[in-house]
Amino acid sequence: MSVETANTEPSAAAVAEGRTRNVLIVGVGGQGVIMISKVLALLCQTQGLQVKQSEVHGMAKRGGVVFSHVRYGEEVWSPTIPMGEADVLIAMEWAEGVRWLPFLRPDTGVFIADTQQVIPPFACRNREFHANPTYATETPAEIIDMVSDGFALNAGRMAEGLGNARAANTILLGTLSAAMDFPLDEWLSVLNQFVPKGTEEINRQAFLLGREWIEKIREDPKETAPAPVLKQPLDQLDINVRLEITREWCKSCDICVKLCPERCLDLDEQQIVRLKDPAACTGCRICEWLCPDFAIAVHHENIENTEVTA
Ligand code: SF4
Numbered sequence: 001m002s003v004e005t006a007n008t009e010p011s012a013a014a015v016a017e018g019r020t021r022n023v024l025i026v027g028v029g030g031q032g033v034i035m036i037s038k039v040l041a042l043l044c045q046t047q048g049l050q051v052k053q054s055e056v057h058g059m060a061k062r063g064g065v066v067f068s069h070v071r072y073g074e075e076v077w078s079p080t081i082p083m084g085e086a087d088v089l090i091a092m093e094w095a096e097g098v099r100w101l102p103f104l105r106p107d108t109g110v111f112i113a114d115t116q117q118v119i120p121p122f123a124c125r126n127r128e129f130h131a132n133p134t135y136a137t138e139t140p141a142e143i144i145d146m147v148s149d150g151f152a153l154n155a156g157r158m159a160e161g162l163g164n165a166r167a168a169n170t171i172l173l174g175t176l177s178a179a180m181d182f183p184l185d186e187w188l189s190v191l192n193q194f195v196p197k198g199t200e201e202i203n204r205q206a207f208l209l210g211r212e213w214i215e216k217i218r219e220d221p222k223e224t225a226p227a228p229v230l231k232q233p234l235d236q237l238d239i240n241v242r243l244e245i246t247r248e249w250c251k252s253c254d255i256c257v258k259l260c261p262e263r264c265l266d267l268d269e270q271q272i273v274r275l276k277d278p279a280a281c282t283g284c285r286i287c288e289w290l291c292p293d294f295a296i297a298v299h300h301e302n303i304e305n306t307e308v309t310a
């Protein structure tokens, strides 16, 4: 998916104006909304600011809505952000970003969204390959046109480029940092306290990638990521479907096994998912969308073994 940008300047520092500053972080279970929220809250505290944080967790599975309000300033009275008063809305899932737009300040609010789509099972009513699920129809360009200052990026693909698809949330944290006034070394110091041991360096790189991406876009709003070019309608291509299963990430929850429309998955003797009936797999992607741990990737490859993107 292409990356699209707006061309306005960052919003002013509300704290300097003496008012509470509001950051709304939204997404779905498993994406790291709470991690981002905690990093921000602790950072504010280390800067001597008063912070109030509130959060609502959906189910701890992909598809369950999660959001967190972080409010900080010299004095903060309430933990929840009133509608229309978020200085920054950062969305880790596209439809969630669209859904929470009314909370963004219409005049100065910064909108940052991952274009990643986590499509809930009830939206997948047609199990055919290429079937369109029921999902937000707004495009990044449309939303960015509507907001004061907007950014949409494919953080998942950027994280894959770094070699760790799970670092997408840290990339988004880096983008958030570029919309705020705290020093870079303070961000990195607090981030280090939240990431798993041994992943400090990859998370540092991911953070900087997100931060620098925003800075680059601000300098050149026309900057875009390469979009996949599809010369032919997908349903006319000769497609091979390939499932990539990351065994270490599978936690045996059984969701994909139960919800695969073709019943072609099961758990092996070590309780790790496997494709037991490759011929039955239609490549519908439901298992990929639903896995809470990103353990399945469905690849659509044409006869030259080149990945194609719907
Ligand atoms: S692949 Fe994902 S959804 Fe399937 S059993 Fe493993 S963790 Fe659960």
Ligand code: SF4
Residues within 6 Å of the ligand: 259, 260, 261, 262, 263, 264, 265, 280, 281, 282, 283, 284, 285, 286, 287, 288, 298
């Ligand atoms: S294994 Fe995944 S891609 Fe294949 S049919 Fe089942 S849910 Fe769809």
